[in-house]
Amino acid sequence: MSTPLPPPDLASASTSTALSLPPPGVAPPPPPLRQRIYDHLHAECDADLSTVPLSIFCFMTGYIDSLTFSACYVWCAFQTGNTVQLSLAIGRLFTGPYPREIGFQMPDQQALCSLLTFLIGAFIGRIGDRLGPRRRIWLICGTFIQAAMTLAACLTALYSEQTSFAGVRGQPTWTSPLGFAALGFASASMGLQAHLGTRLGSQFATTVVLTTIWVQFMGDPSLFSPRAPIKSRDHKALAILMLFLGGLIGRALDGTIGAANTFAVGAAIRLLVAGSWWWVPKKVKKEQGSVKQG
Template identity: 45%
Template sequence: MSFSACFIWCGFQTGNVAQLGIAIARAFDPIGERTYGFEKPDQQAVCSLLSFLIGTTLGRLGDKIGAKRRTWLVVSSLLQVLLAAAATIAHHYSGQSGYAGTRHNPSWTNPLGFVALAFISASLGLQGIIGKRIGSPMNTTVVLTTTWVEIFNDPLLLAFKKVQSRDVRVSGVLALLFGAFVSRAISGGGGVVAALGALCGFRLVQTVWWLLTPSPEL
């Protein structure tokens, strides 16, 4: 959704960091091509990166409660629901379409658009640390590059049998691909608000899932 709006991947911060480096380097370009300050796409990258970092630092609360305890998993999932809901409301009242025209004409350029981007990024930052703490190989939203490396270096990559180390990572990649397809299909049919609403619904399902999952014995 965020990429359709402003070409920013809220869950992949590597590209945003590289974009900021390029933005700084443009200040040293030849006269006539040189730019000063961050342009709107660069500002959106900064917004996403900082919000992601704020969201992921919430994982420290989980460290105190117990990163794998049901209490924290339920609370953190509810926090993600609230962050996604806040993004939905911000986008709705931003008055922007949520679809970028070109690279030089992104959406979410007004204050409420930035707020929507920030809340989505914070939600994915929190999701990232949760997946990291529970050691889930399905946490491809944040570490897809690492997942690809692990898949293609699996010694049983081409084995015609069930291989858990390979299969679970491939399933994660396919789930991400399917999720991106569904997100775009929903936003194309019902708009960005509908897609963000669906995200809230999935987060609620995840919350109930954790609620019904017993905590491990510590």
């Protein structure tokens, strides 16, 4: 016959539990600094509260585009035009006046370079899909990679020793291998930026293609409403304004200090944006399954 187990010592158990809890009215000690930093970096940023970094992303779109368009008539962030240009280049191989031009001309080669490197930059953004596309650590690292690409564009444009401005249409600059590298690095940075903007899913869209934003802005039901703020309207207007200012300031600096130094300023701006993600509030998840009170 088995011997019955002795009853648990409830008094000792309650005493140990009471000792492990903090005294009433005293807050529990905060977690270690390393744990707090880890939790902060791996928290998801709130896209609706990311107005500052995303608006500067739009600024950088106009800023970088002004440099590449001035040098070789290529919009490194707007790949629709480059895609159509390549289709026209292929079409010239089969139709057109004689003698037909065999091979891509220099503007077509630069458009192809911009498109391919833009896609490479967007593909690099898949790293964030594994880490978490809205996590703070990826937004910081992804923006830092953009800064590194912009700095690489600065160095290659500097050592190419070519002018920052093209001649007439069909006579672009940045025709050397280093010039192509400058265009490629600039386009790759925009591809990665577009990937980050797409994954955040904010009113700023991709921060690169503003055609959709223009249409949505003009069709917004609250377009003429005097009430403010209205996120769906105001953020789109801010994106358009920042892109315009980016192109204006980029072209002004390009004509004053040259493309290489203007790229360097752009890299510094991207570093500041990378640091700004630290202060973006984390996304607060809404409670599900709340019971309605009747």
